[in-house]
Amino acid sequence: MLDMVIDQRRRDLGGFEVGRVLPVAKRRMVGPFVFFDHMGPVDFPRGLPREVDVRPHPHIGLATVTYLFDGEIMHRDSVGSEQAIRPGAVNWMVAGRGITHSERFERARAEGGPMHGIQAWVALPAEHEEADPAFFHHGGESLPVYEAEGVLGRVLAGTAFGLRSKVRTHSPMFYLHWTMRQGARAALPAEYPERAAYVVSGAVEAGAERFEAGRMLVFTPGAAVTLTAVTPATVMLLGGEPLGPRFIEWNFVSSSKDRIAQAVADWSAGRMKLPDLDNQEFVPLPGGAMPPANPMS
Template identity: 50%
Template structure:
């Protein structure tokens, strides 16, 4: 994928790349709600992205915050990316890592990991939380790899400007830039901060792609896309991204990996593997999280 601004090339009218619009479903997590974009009824995945949640923006009074008890995953890698706030990650590998805006927590579940997400150092004061939680499915031959966790500082991610848009490359390759964040299949994930009157063309490759508008409103090939909407794209010609106001857009995509089954936090191409994970969780066969031993049962088994 590459891009160039409309100042560098003539911007002519073209057929829209938008194939599908997805409006998120509100999910109540107790302390706050999220907007669940993927999986959707008409679009289960985009490339390897099998799950995409928009968290917040939420504001917490002192002594309150995100409080996700230890829970298991298999078959995926999770990517936590914050716009605002702080989350303290703990997992069964013994990792304790706070994440701040612009950084990446990449947790590879593989054959099984357990983690919790608790309030950070801002717990005792008024705090805010805003960001994206996404999962990428692992290729079939890598679903049972050992679990892993890597933290990438915000300064590690490439950033550049073109056509009034500031690009931050979270995963993959774009416009000659390469993110250091590990991928398991061809994956693209970028954060686009769009200024007022920005106009830029993006050249699509033969992959699956989608744009999610986290803030503001943009136009894709002249079609308005408001905040809180994901548009699934098609075609390999250049698309035109523009805006009359400031906006924040997430670009995701990559090679499709085939069908995946999902139950709770378990993802696999095998229903039998998911049943085994359910049995293992009930039986206590997953490793525990040091210093965070609170248990959460399977859905419907509370």
């Protein structure tokens, strides 16, 4: 039933910690999911320094998916979007041929407060890697919700259990949030070849084995999978059809090494536009040349 178990690797980002789960050397992707970070949980103090914010930075060839359990993040991007994301909502940003964005903790800076969530990257199929960049926000009330024997499920993206999210995806996939009462049992979607479950909090059993928070369980294709909540638990389910290998360098994802090299050159030369509403600073290319103060396309 289990192909492998991936433990999160905690990293300090200079003000809060994230747990990096995907990618790892032995498992680069699960379905189209090429990146998976568990942000926090953390309680930010009032007056949080601006250095903790994620300054404007670029992406190509993917969609970023931000989902919060607690707190608020302000998103701004180079297609003109400005959107606060709050618990239960989905920010889905299509990078395509290129986008830049920032993520700032403005409410926590003003008031103090918690931050806890997941950020994932979904690789785009080859035919959509150069799609026009776009941003979509879906409030929690617009996402399908279901209840079954101690499980409250929300379909964040894709299709599962006969429900389809309004989030526009580019390949067959599923992404769910489960809140499980102690003792609850539930099966994963069976129709996808690649499936995983990440334990955000609490503990679950798969088969006869117990798994605590911070672990991703990657399941054997075709196997029937049921999870049991040993304690009250929060679980993220993800997977879908595989897209083939992807190259990753910094924030760039592509099926082509040459395309990534071009993106690196574009950012280094200042050819990628910064967000209209957040263009006074940026994240420089690691180990490379810094773009000019206000790159323009």
